[in-house]
Amino acid sequence: MSEYKKLNIKEWAVEDRPREKLTRNGPRSLSDAELIAILIGSGNLNETAVELSRRILASTNNNLNELGRKSIEYLQTFKGIGEAKAITIVAALELGKRRKETDDTNNNRITSSKDAADYFQPLLGDLNHEEFWILFLDRGNKIKESFRISQGGISGTVIDVRIILKAALEKQASSIILCHNHPSGTLQPSDADVKITRKINEAAKIMDISVLDHVIIGDQKYYSFADEGML
DSSP states (O other): OOOOOOOOGGGSOGGGOHHHHHHHHOGGGSOHHHHHHHHHOOOOSSOOHHHHHHHHHHTTTTOHHHHTTOOHHHHTTSTTOOHHHHHHHHHHHHHHHHHHHHHHHHSOBOOSHHHHHHHHHHHHTTOSSOEEEEEEEOTTOBEEEEEEEEESOTTTSOOOHHHHHHHHHHTTOSEEEEEEEOTTOOOSOOHHHHHHHHHHHHHHHHTTOEEEEEEEEOSSOEEETTTTTOO
16 A cells, blocks of 8 residues: 655645635735745645644744744754755744844834843844843934844853943943843843843943943843843
8 A cells, every 4th residue: 555645735725725825815814834834845744734834833832932943953853844944944034033123123212121122032032042232322322233242141151341341432332231131031130140230330330331221031021120120
């Protein structure tokens, strides 16, 4: 008895094809699984592209942000997902992240901790390692530039306050916002987080530069030192 072969998207009935559905009704009419199915094109011997996509999403609790953190190697553990398909999924998710980042940059005035968190979420929200960033602002709290100070975590990386202040002076920043991420999703600041915040804040005062906030990015949530009275 020959093995049953699942049909690829081109062989499906027209009403079941995600590509045709998108053309007829627009991208918002498709589920996340159907959109991923368009990217991968076909499934495996036991699953259609949509069924395989549903299983991939289920492995990340149907959370696209969590899927965005997964590596090419992880995606290749699913039967029917080779390197090319895995790269396509990763690239598509990265484009979505960059689109959000561009939207946040265009609206470039920071008026609250949420504005800062919204700016940094696309940069840091999907990372599996810690990064420490600085946002430089002018007197009107408009973003002049952002700058990555370190990678690998505050406790494991020496953060040179002199580099931060030198960069702030070069950018002629009136104020700065500190930000780093917690890949674990835990928002509570560590002792190292508190110490480095105080150290930078005290040094910045000498240079007449204000530290407006230190934001910790978690999984679609954030912690603000300013909101919690820590600055």
